[in-house]
Amino acid sequence: MQYLGVPDAVLMEIGSDLGCCRRALEDLGSAVIEACTNAMEHGNRLEDDKDIEIIFEIDFPRIVVTVLDHGSGFDFKGWKPPDELMRRRGRGILIMREFTDVMEFDHHQDGRFLIRLTKILDPAPEDDDDASGQPS
16 A cells, blocks of 8 residues: 555646646546545455556546456446445545546456446646646
């Protein structure tokens, strides 16, 4: 869990190079961190010998981030949001869905479970901070 900030840092660097809206990158970063947390905790059961793989695909203005783990996954086709939204746990899918434009679950051809998060990025507004956090 100590490396959860790495994918977010990668996204911020990509966004800085592309000159896109910082808020959209932050949203996607939150979703990616949630996906990685779930992959480590639920997919890999926090087993140190199991890794997760994160794939970044950039086709501006679209960024797709795929997170793969070694778990069997869950019944994503039958998943329903929890009745109690204010409980401490169980809101990760809702968070990821809210912060992305497309969220897909599937199984990789090698059997690993994956989540694919897609975000369409807008260019950084001229009067806003760009992805690097510096005024435009």
